[in-house]
Amino acid sequence: MQKPRAIKATEFVEALRKIQDINLDIFAVYSHAYLESGNFQCPLTESSFNVWGIKGSYNGQSTEIPTFEIVDGKTVHITDKFRKYPNFDEGIADYFAKLKQTYPVSWSKRGAFRDFYKGLLNWENNKLVYPSWSTSPTYADDLIKCYERLKTQNDGDLYKAIIS
Numbered sequence: 607m608q609k610p611r612a613i614k615a616t617e618f619v620e621a622l623r624k625i626q627d628i629n630l631d632i633f634a635v636y637s638h639a640y641l642e643s644g645n646f647q648c649p650l651t652e653s654s655f656n657v658w659g660i661k662g663s664y665n666g667q668s669t670e671i672p673t674f675e676i677v678d679g680k681t682v683h684i685t686d687k688f689r690k691y692p693n694f695d696e697g698i699a700d701y702f703a704k705l706k707q708t709y710p711v712s713w714s715k716r717g718a719f720r721d722f723y724k725g726l727l728n729w730e731n732n733k734l735v736y737p738s739w740s741t742s743p744t745y746a747d748d749l750i751k752c753y754e755r756l757k758t759q760n761d762g763d764l765y766k767a768i769i770s
């Protein structure tokens with residue numbers, strides 16, 4: 607079996623650029639993918655074009671990988687099913703559909719990165735509840751730090767691709 611090739615961040619950015627007329631802070635979406643995919647290096651990204659770690663199946667396609675959840679403040683290791691996409695275009699379209707349907711507060715704030723990230727988490731009585739993108743209580747803060755770090759890196763070709 608042939609090992610999947612590594613995904614380049616610039617490929618993802620080019621696919622993301624195809625999306626038009628959505629009042630999108632591209633750095634917010636890119637940073638979300640960057641954090642979830644470990645700089646586009648995790649096996650899920652390479653084999654499934656799933657840069658956001660979206661669980662479940664897509665058109666009947668999924669892949670199982672080890673992951674972790676935070677339950678009552680403790681890290682629990684599990685194996686879970688994640689959506690498998692044939693390409694970035696379909697992965698991106700599905701990501702936006704999921705945001706619109708499951709995280710409407712986040713979607714409505716997609717032009718303001720801090721509010722966009724905070725809308726991915728659902729708090730009730732100081733606990734994260736479903737639906738929340740992550741079980742980590744520091745997730746929104748982690749995303750904000752990632753966004754701010756990436757925005758200030760000015761990383762040559764990648765930076766040019768994102769801002770163009």
